[in-house]
Amino acid sequence: MTTTPTPYDDAKAQLKRAQEILGFSDDDYELLATPRREITVAVPVKRDDGTKTVLRGYRIQHNWSRGPGKGGVRYSERVDMEEVRALAMLMTWKAALLNLPYGGAKGGIAFNPAEYSKAEIERITRRYVHELFPVIGPDIDIPAPDMGTDAQTMAWFMDTYSQAVGYTQPGIVTGKPVSLGGSLGRAEATSLGVYFTTRAALGHLGIEENDATVAVQGFGKVGRGAARFMDKAGMKVVAISDVFGAIYNADGIDTDALGEHVDETGKVVDFAGAEAMDPEELLLLDVDAVVPAAIEAVITKDNAADVKARVVVEGANGPTTGSGDAILNERGVMVVPDILANSGGVLVSYYEWVQSRDNFFWDLERVQKSQEAAMLAVWDEVVEFSKEHSVNLREAAVSMAVERVLDAHKMRGLFP
Structure with missing residues (x-):
């Protein structure tokens, strides 16, 4: 009986192909394929009618050799550990391909937000942040919106984290409302x-x-x-x-x-x-x-x-x-490939993170011109790698990203 490959199986297959192209060892493959931290949390919520239910939440930090974790939070009944593992690995390659000082992470809660009120979703979000508090932060792991979440979700996320640390910390998330330190141009x-x-x-x-x-x-x-x-x-x-x-x-x-x-x-x-x-x-x-x-x-x-x-x-x-x-x-x-085509979100999230840390905000023209220049430069690099190694664009993009992550890991060394 054959089984349908999971998203994580496809992600590992892309990494295996990068190994064939770049020629690194099986030990290095295992290091790059294995998430550094996987968290499953219970998210209890009180419904508007007074009943209680417990949802399951996830956060996976795939790699942090190049910097803190970075990746979205999705609310969907389809969320599970396999999906989050694949998306976290994808974020590692996406950040490295753009030469951003991030590793990859991803998170989510398994529920259908269409079946919950706004007040219930706020309570779910705040409880999720509370459960993840020890392993997230502006220098540890910076979430962002994804499927089923938006700027309002990130505002609740930021406020909950800020209440816990005792001061306003806009750098904990990106994709925030502009009025709370979000970046112009991030939404689009x-x-x-x-x-x-x-x-x-x-x-x-x-x-x-x-x-x-x-x-x-x-x-x-x-x-x-x-x-x-x-x-x-x-x-x-x-x-x-x-x-x-x-x-x-x-x-x-x-x-x-x-x-x-x-x-x-x-x-x-x-x-x-x-x-x-x-x-x-x-x-x-x-x-x-x-x-x-x-x-x-x-x-x-x-x-x-x-x-x-x-x-x-x-x-x-x-x-x-x-x-x-x-x-x-x-x-x-x-x-x-997705790690190039849809990388504008993490790129401008990086711009937002920098602006939040500096308390100096860019105008829309600067954001979008910087995004265009960065993405087209990466496009040129991927096309050149593709030609040089006679591989397709996905193989080129993933191989370039993997090489950067592996180089960072080797330069840092393996902690005894």
């Missing part, structure tokens, strides 16, 4: 980075922005902003989906009008400026670029052979399984 940073890397990939293939067609899966935190940036730049966004359905317009979707429709109705379906389509067909459209910006494991061995786009830009974390990735590469489809 991941989306903007997806746009930057999509533009770079299309340009690499000789496709001009004004001639490009794009399909975006997901109209949430990442997909909505990415679609809007692409639309404003002249790309033709012909298809967009969310959890309720998908829409298509061969002439391009007006993303501003769609945003207003979603704000009013909560879903992309029934938008007057497009027709309904099968959501599963969106990834298979004959367009220049497909942007999976929703959940993981949507391009698999079952549909990768039918992807017609020349470029897949991974706006989500892990949207392509290992087997799906192999098929895309065999067919010559360029895949811009």
Whole structure:
């Protein structure tokens, strides 16, 4: 009986491929594959009706050779230890690829926030922070928003931690409201980075922005902003989906009008400026670029052979399984890996962390120009490594990141 590889299995397979490319030892592989710290906590919560329930929370600090842990907190009923392990490892490589002074971490609580009131979610958040208090901090592990969490969640997180230490500590999290020391440009940073890397990939293939067609899966935190940036730049966004359905317009979707429709109705379906389509067909459209910006494991061995786009830009974390990735590469489809494509969020989180520590805040132009310069410089490095070693972009990006982490570890040495 064969089992479906978990996200952590796929993450370790990427690391194993980096080992083959770089030639480091099995001992070093084990060191890099094994999280440095794994925490499981009980999160008891009193519901609004007076009943009590106990949720399960996680925080994994995968590596801190290059600096404190950094990574999001997600609220989803699908959260489990395997998923968090994979995402924490991904964060290690993402931070190293961008040359940020961070290691990788990730956390989450297994529940569906749609089934809880705002007051209940606040109590859950504050209890989670209380349970993690000994192992987080602005120089230890700095959380950020992720699926199911937002700036308000980070405000509660910051306040709870600050109450415990006895003074306001804005550096404990990133992705905070600007009024509490958050950075301008942080909310849209991941989306903007997806746009930057999509533009770079299309340009690499000789496709001009004004001639490009794009399909975006997901109209949430990442997909909505990415679609809007692409639309404003002249790309033709012909298809967009969310959890309720998908829409298509061969002439391009007006993303501003769609945003207003979603704000009013909560879903992309029934938008007057497009027709309904099968959501599963969106990834298979004959367009220049497909942007999976929703959940993981949507391009698999079952549909990768039918992807017609020349470029897949991974706006989500892990949207392509290992087997799906192999098929895309065999067919010559360029895949811009998640650790590069959606790295804008951690990059601007770093800018926010620096601003919080210095109490000196940047204007939006500085944030976005710095983000663009940094991400395009990394794009060039990844492309160059890919050519030099005759590997694909994912193998190049992961190998570059792994090499930096391993070098940092060896320079520090192994504590007796």
